[in-house]
Amino acid sequence: MLSDIPSRREFLSSTAVAFGSVWLAANLPALEAAGRYAASMAGRPHASFDFLTPEEAADFDAISALIIPTDETPGAREAGVVHFADRVLAPNSLLSHMGEPFRGSLAELNAGVSRYVGGSTRFAKIPLDRQEAALHSVENLPGFGLVHMLTVMGMFCNPSYGGNQGKVGWALLGFEDTYVYQPPFGYYDRDAHASDGQG
Amino acid sequence: MMVHTPRYPTNKPVDFVVIGSGAAGGVIAKELSTAGFHVVVLEQGPYLHQRDFKHDELACIFGLENIGGPTKHPQTFRRSESEKAEVAKGIPPLIYMHAVGGSSVHFTANYWRFHEIDFVERSKWGPIAGTGFADWPITYQELEPYYTKVDWEIGVSGLAGASPFDPPRTKPYPVPPLPVKSSGVLLEQGAKKLGLHPFPAPMAILSHPHNGRNACHHCGFCILFGCEYGAKSSSLASVIPVAEKTGRCEIRPNSTVHRIEVDKRGRVSQVVYWDVDRKEQAQRAKAVVLCANGAEDTRLLLLSTSSQFPQGLANSSGKVGRYLMPNGLTYAGGLWDQPLNEYKSVQVTRLVHDFYDADPKRGFYGGGGIDARFQYFPILYSIAGGGLPPDAPLWGREYKRMLAEYYTRTMYINGHTTSLPVETNSISLDPEVKDAWGRPALRCTYADHPNDLAMMQFLQDRGMEILEAAGAKRRWAYPVTETTLIAHMLGTCRMGNDPRESVVDRFHRAHDVPNLFICDGSSFVTSGRGQPTMTIQALAFRAGEHIARFAKRGEI
DSSP: GGGGGGOOHHHHHHHHHHHHHHHHHHHHHHHHHHHHHHHHHHTTTGGOOSSSOOHHHHHHHHHHHHHHSSSSSSOOOHHHHHHHHHHHHSSTTTTTGGGHHHHHHHHHHOOHHHOHHHHHHGGGGOOOHHHHHHHHHHEEEEEEEHHHHHHHHHHHGGGGSSGGGHHHHHEEEEEOOOOOOOOOOGGGGGSSSSGTTTO | OOOOOOOOTTOOOEEEEEEOOOOHHHHHHHHHHHHOOEEEEEEEEEOGGGGOOOHIIIIIIIOGGGGTTTTTTTTTEEESSTSOEEOOOOOOBBBBOSSTTTGGGSOOOOOOOOOOHHHHHHHHOOOTTTOOOOOOOOOOOHHHHHHHHIIIIIIIITTOOOOOOOOOOSSSSBOOOOOOHHHHHHHHHHHTTTTTTEEEBBBSSSOOOBBBOOOOOOOOOOOSSTTTTTTOTTTTTTTTHHHHTTTTTTOOOSEEEEEEEOTTTTTTTEEEEOOTTSSSSEEEEEEEEEEHHHHHHHHHHHOOOOOOTTOOOTTTOOTTTOOOOEEEEEEEEEEEOOOOTEEEEESSEEOTTTTOOOOGGGGOOOEEEEEEEOOOHHHHHSSSOOOOOSSOOOSSHHHHHHHHHHTTTEEEEEEEOOOOOOSSEEEEEEEEEEEETTTTEEEEOOOOOHHHHHHHHHEEEEEEEEHHHHSSEEEOOOOOOOOOSOOBBBBTTTOOSSSOOSBBBBTTTBSSOEEEOOOOEGGGGTTTTTHHHHHHHHHHHHHHHHHHHHTTTOOO
């Protein structure tokens, strides 16, 4: 009977509960590392965050590092997306109108992962090796859109906003920021400019 | 060079108040002031200069810095008149720049002339049920001298005679086309294999110095950005300096007009606005030229009710705000092995006009143009619905890998298409939502006509064929969807000979008000094929000349 098959969400929830303790045991070192990071964020003087709470900062750090991970090249974490977001979402900043919606989006994702693991939690508290699966479980929620957008903004904005530190985002894309170029611009127009005179 | 610009007192009537300083308003101000008239231009946005323009994607695109900001200028949108319009979140449905020079400051600068057929298409094609499809009251031949003025006074780069489909012209372009980009080379190769006729895109961006202005430095930040070199031929860079140099034209920025008042005879007498300190001011005027775009024109006319004009000023026909035509836009993407680096230089260098004319064999009405372009800055490219193929992952290692591979190796073939004039597609006053000044928010009601969607699909398919012929290693089509973002606010105060069916006459004079003229994209009777600004400015040069003549003869 079709009705006997649990929904995907129920299935994921029940397995999450069943295996929760196993995860915890297997991921204790990683969890401790994540916990230390969260604590270090939380331990900052309050003035160092203009908008995000330390918990929100830790959650956004975890999610954005999954969106643009650090591998052979720098990712969202190296670009400084958390501090970028904290800065541009603060009152009277460029994107302050997105501040409360962003906060709501993080809360929505945290509620989603809580359903996923079957108990109240936050993204930063999910063991590292389960975070990808956790993000998959919430990637279709509306709130993921804004969290994704802030990650991308922090990765690729002008470094003056505190993101794209060291221009790591632009280096990833192959975007040069000299803003004055001469032809040929690319491979396929390399032979096209002979008749342009001075271009 | 310092120019002495006048400061006119508000209580003494000036010859003309021009409302809006964009593509049309800038030209009208230049034409009237050089003809010897005293002109005040009221512009709601600030007076920015070349030095103010920056390559800051976050501020200009996502901070909505140039388009009025999200909190001060809310807009609402709905698909049909039976729905309640919802406040748009994020990028508003009607996009236009709030600054001296208007949207000509941040446009892409594609400057196709309309073809002869655009003005007489209703006669050639026949009626289309459920639409206000009509001929223009003027022809291409009447407008041609003014297109030539745009080429030379505004500054357009291009190659005369390069397209077999181009309408007749009396003079070549003042400067040659901009250097071709990889996307232009590939479009040319693909289109020629298919027997099409690609040609260099006419652009209102200078390839060489002209009229004392700089040539393009190929920074690539054209669409949605102001040009720091003055190479983009905005009103700000081209005609407004000429107007100010006469010593008879005052540009008054940060002036938000909310009412046009009439005297007992039903003639416009003054324009009421809030100044930079939100203090109400009233500038008296002998005549008014409204050039504030098809959305703002509409709001202002509908707010300017009086006992003589209970439906709004110049609206005895009930057509103010009706027949909104935004043009359709399609995207087909292609990936190549080697870098194209399309983020460099102007967005477009080659076009195809083989599908410009409507063809009954297609089974529906519509026409359009194709260009190769890339209009993605780093953030815009990487967001959901940005420049990656629609099936690309949105996060993780593969997302990151694709960003690195695709950003410099992608180009798009865009289709730009007709929109039919449908009376229920409109701009109106939102009954509930107010802006920061307490004015009703702009409400947009829009649904594409089925023929518009069919034409979009048709050009989308042609774009995919061109990408294949050009040797793309991978191709993808963004699905054709209904239009919800509108940069071309055309048709809302349409021009015509019949006062029951149109708002202005063939010289842009309001049928109902002898000293009120309306000239901008709102005057359009049909939509053209997606690049309206060249025609807006040709209309403005023509209107300016006729309005000056009427004034000199005492006929206003």
